[in-house]
Amino acid sequence: MKFKEYPYEHLDEKFVESEYQNVEKALKEAKSYDAFYKAFQDLDALNRKVETMSNLSSVRHTIQTNDAYYTQENDYFNELIPHVQNYRDSITKTIWNSPYFEELKKHVPPVYFLKKEFGMKAFDPSIIEELQQENKLASEYQALVASADIEFDGKHYSLEGLQVKMQDEDRETRKRATKAYWQWFEEHEQELGAIYDKMVKLRTQMAKKLGFDNYIPLGYLRMERLDYDQNDVANYRKQVLEDVVPFDNMLYEKQRQRLGYDQLQAWDEKIEFLDGNPTPKYDREEMVKRALKMYRELDPETGKFFEFMVEHDLLDLDSYPGKAAGGYCTFMPDFESPFIFANFNGTSHDAEVLTHEAGHAFQSYSSKENFPFECVWTTMESAEIHSMSMEFFTYPWMKSFFEDDVNKYYYSHLGGTLKFLPYGVLVDHFQYEVYAHPEMSHEERMATWRRLEKQYLPHKNYEEIPFLERGGWWMRQLHIFMDPFYYIDYTLAQVCALQFWTRMQKEDPKAFEDYKKICKLGGKLPFRQIVETANLKVPFEEGCLKDTVKEVEKWYENFDESTL
Structure with a gap:
């Protein structure tokens, strides 16, 4: 069955409420452990159904944000999911109080129990x-960004x-494209700032209702x-400043010299080579055909997996009007x-999506049979180990892609992984400051943002783009709006992925076997234990970042x- 044929079922709120109430009743009234466990399995089946329909609705909405039906369904789930959370919370308490x-x-x-706690x-x-x-605010942000229609050189x-124009070989073209890109954000600065301000105040209000001093x-x-x-995170940020930022400064200086520019401008940062990026x-x-061949050759299990993705049309990769920004896997x-959602744009990003x-x-796919379904996915920072290591x-x-x-x-790409770490930590540190001081004005x-940016990314030069000099870069970062504090995860995982890369350099035959092992584990272990199971160092450990940078430097x- 192809993805477009996957049947979607509208879940009526009364039906969902009734189903959860029936499960809770069965858990409470169970006269034996077998009856209790059967009710627990029914709970898992119900959770899977809700998750499936919610995700199917969300995918079809992001594929075409102007589809009236799935926009309506997406809005409906925005209302329904908090109620579902309430039903699940009540059931969790019933399970906790059960004699079984x-x-x-x-x-x-x-x-599973730790997550529920x-x-x-x-x-x-x-x-x-x-x-x-x-x-609702998250959907509002997503719709606003997806609505961007920028005219550039006669095209939209x-x-x-x-x-893709911002990475053009011609410096003047990418300068104009970069200015056009940020002009859109400047024109919508007040709207974006207002959405974020509402989000910060709303999240702070939730935290205080739950007895916390702030949202952190x-x-x-x-x-x-x-x-x-x-x-742990504060200490990790300190290590990034000490061990990674100086190395990155060296990479940026080599880049400037290679390009032959007096200064590296905002529109030059993504350009590594004068004759254009790979x-x-x-x-x-x-x-996609070449990716299929690649995964078949990498390992029988990855081959079987990617065949499944292609056969069922589980990749939506083209960029087109009305499609939501960004990329994700659900x-x-x-x-x-x-399901893989992306926006191909003709850059190396396209290969990295694959x-x-x-x-x-x-x-x-590897952990799909884990029970209960909450143990299919890992926590966010662990999930990024799988994605970044596959790169x-x-x-x-x-x-076969770049010839x-x-x-x-x-x-x-390797340099980019190190250059990313300070940016990822900056996104985290910025949010820490914002939620520690929710009363801040726009x-x-x-x-x-600009103050912290100067610490973590001291090479930044925003001549001719005053919006960025005022500190506007963060407005393009979807996670800051939609998934607060989901960003340090990428950097922690990147350090783990770089350790896999180091093992590849040393031709360690067990590296990919360790990788497959943690993929199958899925969400059965927390972050530190997953890292240790993969025979890697936990990034918080003193010296981990220093050792990682040393290997890349070598x-x-x-x-x-001369081969470039």
Whole structure:
């Protein structure tokens, strides 16, 4: 069955409420553990159904944001999900108070109960209205960004589509494209700032209702930071400043010299080579064919997985008007199907979608039979290990996408992973400041971003783009609006992925086997234990970042730049 044939069922609120009430009644009235466990299995089946329809609706909405039916369904789920959360929270308390609770713990992974504990602390029926408003604001932000229609050189572009011009070989073209891109954000600054201000105040209000001083501890609970805290993250940010920023400054200086510019401007940052960045040499259809060949050759399990994705049309990769921005992978439990959503734009990003998002998809495909379904997906920072590591494990096949540009790809991609770390930490630090001081005005938030940006990204030069000099870059970062505190995850995972890359350099035959092992585990363990199971170092450990940077530095020292 193809994705377009997946049947969608509108879930009536009364029906959903009744189903959850029936499950809770069965759990309460169970006269034996077998009866209790049967009710628990029924709960899992119901959760899978709700998750499947919610995700199917969301995918079809983001594929075409102007589709009236799925826009309506998306809005409906924004209202319904907080109620579902309430039903689930009530059932969790029933399970906790059951005489069969201890027996259940013998048959369900411990992390399931840890997640539920976090969930109970992060929810109360008194915040349902705020959760509904938060969902509406997230959809409002997404719709506003998706509506961007920028005229450039006589053609119309979405924000995603314009980025190919922002990486044009011609410096003047990318300068004009960069200015046009940020002009859209400046023209919508007040709207975007107002949406974010409402979000910050709403989230702070939720936190205070739940007994927290501000949103930060609630944000950590909602992100399921199961085995690390704010102190670990603060120490990690410090290590990034000490060990990564100086190395990145060296990379940016080498880039400036290679390009032959007096200064590296905002429109030059993404350009590594004067004759242009490496780009895939094929269209989307051919790239998918080559990706299929790549995954078949990488491993029998990845081959079987990608065949499933292609056969069921579970990749929507083209960029077109009305399609939401960004890229993601989601999972529909009842169809045991991952789904990859992206916006191809003719840059190296296109190849990375077929590795990064495919890493997420492979993980959920590998762990799709985990029970209960909450243990299919890992927590966010662990999930990014699978995606970012797949980018490295597929290195040997990148020539089939980039051809003669493959060495340029290796050079820029590896450097890009290190350049990303300070930016990812900046996004996290900015949110920490915002939610610690929710009373900030829009102007103060802009100034806070720019102040932190100068620490983590001191190379930034915003001549001729005053909007960025005032601190406007953060407005393009979807996660800041829609998924607060979901960004440090990428950097933690990147450090883990770089450790897999190091093992590949040393031709460690167990590296990919360890990778497959944690993909199958899915969400059965918290972050630190997953990292240790993969035989990697936890990024918070003193010296981990220093050692990681040292390995990358060694690669650059030995790289023959005449091959670029």
